[in-house]
Amino acid sequence: MWLLIAQCVAAQTAVPSNTPPPDGKETQLHAYLEQAAQAMHKGDNAAAEEDLRRALKIDPHSMAALNNLGIVLARMGRPAEAIPLYETALNLHRDDPSTQRNLAIAYFKAQRYLPAWQLLQLLATKHPTDFQILDLAGLSLFALDRYPEAAEYLERANHVDASDLETLDMLGKAYLRTKDYKALTSVFARIMQVNPNSASAHIMMGTAYDEMSNREEAIKEYQAAVAADPNFMGAHSGLGFEYWREGEDELAEKEFRAELQRFPSDPVSNCILGQILLNETHPADSEPYFHAALAVNPGYAEALLGLGKAELALDHLQASVELLRKAIQINPDYFEAHFALGTVLKKLGKTAEAANEQKIALDIQEKRREKAIKKNESQ
Secondary structure, eight states: OHHHHHTTOOOOOOOOOOOOOSSSOHHHHHHHHHHHHHHHHHTOHHHHHHHHHHHHHHOTTOHHHHHHHHHHHHHTTOHHHHHHHHHHHHHHSTTOHHHHHHHHHHHHHTTOHHHHHHHHHHHHHHOTTOHHHHHHHHHHHHHTTOHHHHHHHHHHHHHHOTTOHHHHHHHHHHHHHTTOHHHHHHHHHHHHHHOTTOHHHHHHHHHHHHHTTOHHHHHHHHHHHHHHOTTSTTHHHHHHHHHHHTTOHHHHHHHHHHHHHHOTTOHHHHHHHHHHHHHTTOHHHHHHHHHHHHHHOTTOHHHHHHHHHHHHHTTOHHHHHHHHHHHHHHOTTOHHHHHHHHHHHHHTTOHHHHHHHHHHHHHHHHHHHHHHHHHHHHO
16 A cells, blocks of 8 residues: 555645855855756756755755755655754754755655645645645545545645546545445446546445445455456456455455466465365465465465464374464464464373363354344444
8 A cells, every 4th residue: 555655645846045155165166056956857856965965065054955866865765864954954944845845745755644634635725726745645645544634635736636546545545444335336437437447446336336235246346347457457356356255265265276377475465365275175285385385475374374273184193283373373362263272282191281172262253243243232
């Protein structure tokens, strides 16, 4: 998600030189600034950085040098280093609009979303139809998990530029987080007008239908995503997940294998494919997939459980115990892991420990049942 957000950020705004220092070195300062500008134009960021640092040695208060060095550092993937430069420039000229914008973008690129939002909020008041400001404000709020507010700013950005697909995509994700499915449907329609073959939009709608327990429509949307772009990340795995939930293991296996052919390190696809193979009584075949999932996410409790059960099926009892204990350490309320551990301990002859684990499993199951009853009663 954060990679997607980062790709939405436009370049910062360059700042013209301010009044040179009256110390006889203005000619050299001007030369360094001109050389840096030419280097920036050519994309030679290293040369531009060198010239701008030289300029700042002559005049540490040069607005042009401070801002443009910040821009160069951001272009070089070092936005955190740009922030103090912009902050210094703002201390010199508090209301300089270019510096404010540059600092907001640097905060955002450095994933400092709260100060980015605080500055962007002020800029949006001054520039209520500025697409970049509205878009970044919405993205910052999204990163802060403030989805209703994020949707408000992303809607405003969409009104300014209705054709920007990345904004529409993030707007749809904001509505998905708030479970505002009616608004999400509206965004989906807008995306289809711009790009009728948007796999991402179909995946969003598939997710929404899944959350509404309408798996028939969810499957249709994921099928549409695969048809739109079979190489889009999550299209095959999303469809596979729906088939798996419906008990269609053969269809699910086909889709997860298609996903892994394109994205071999996807932990969810590896884990569920491992579970399918394990359920088909192929424990040895399932092990590589669980290992692949854990290589990406060592704390993946479901993969630890699956691998633990595979080791049990292969009669590797001690290895099974270690894996199941790790799963429980990550999630102490993991009913299935406690129950499986009880089974392994019983086979090892540790009857007291086995009974304790199975009691814990039953207690967790009972608590879940009581919680579900209370939830239904409150509704």
